[in-house]
Amino acid sequence: MSDEQQKVVDQQEEVIAAETVEVEAEIVDERDERIAQLEAELAEARDAIDGEKDIKLRAAAEVENIRRRAAIDVQKARDFALEKFAKELLPIIDNLERAQQVGNAEEEAVKAIVEGVELTHKSFIDTVAKFGIEAVGTEGDAFNPELHQAISMVPSPDHQSNTLMAVMQKGYTLNGRLLRPAMVMVAQ
The missing domain is CATH 1.20.5 (Single alpha-helices involved in coiled-coils or other helix-helix interfaces)
Incomplete structure (x- = not known):
């Protein structure tokens, strides 16, 4: 090539x-x-x-x-669910308590009626307690504005300051929720 x-x-x-x-x-x-x-x-x-x-x-x-x-x-x-119904029962409890206070258990004619009211009241309180209804406001308790409604404040040497001296009307709770506040007198 x-x-x-x-x-x-x-x-x-x-x-x-x-x-x-x-x-x-x-x-x-x-x-x-x-x-x-x-x-x-x-x-x-x-x-x-x-x-x-x-x-x-x-x-x-x-x-x-x-x-x-x-x-x-x-x-x-x-x-x-029982809240509305429970509120309707509270006046009945109040009336049973008033009946107990008015009745004189020493009179023989009234003694049976007073005992009947006491037993009815106890039975009623036990029944509503089964459904979560509890009373609040006992004399001597500390004042709690979430549970108590103060009607008056009275100076008292016998009671500590801010304690309940008297309960005019008991308050009630339903499973921890306030149904009605207790009406109370508070020591000053």
Whole structure:
């Protein structure tokens, strides 16, 4: 082969090599683009999954909060369903207590009636106590403005300051909630 032929062959080999490099570069560029595209899609999919996980967790938390609120509401409904009825019973208890105070247990004719009123009162108090109704306001207790309504404040050397000297009308609570405050006289 002559030098000229060799040059032509070398040039052709160089052109083929350059074309091969270009083709390989295009294949590598296409692969890199495809890899970048797939990585971007993977990142989007992961973000979507994280968003769905977050939505699921929030929904589960909301359901749990609704359950908890419903349980509290049901418990309050149970505890305080009797409130209106209990308020209607308080005057009956007051009247039984007044009857006990008026009756004279020493008179033979009245003795049986007084005992009957006392037993009825005791039975009634025991029954309402089973349903969470409790009396508040006992002489000698400390004055509590949340449970007691002060009718008057009287100076008294026999009682400590801010204690109940006399209870005009007992107060009552239903499962810890005030139904009626006790009307009291407070020592000054």
